[in-house]
Amino acid sequence: MKFDLMELALVIAVFFMVLAFGVIWIKALPFGYTESALLYLAAIVAASAFWVGRKH
DSSP: OOHHHHHHHHHHHHHHHHHHHHHHHHHHOOOOOHHHHHHHHHHHHHHHHHHHHHHO
């Protein structure tokens, strides 16, 4: 199995893009800490889905 640093960089980029979008979204909505926790969970799920779905 070949480990490609570019794929890892893309996964990290997806993770941070989801977090950045979520931070903007959470600040715009009147919600609290539960939604923030769900945001981090969504970022992890999005990065994981990208990692699993990458081309081999």
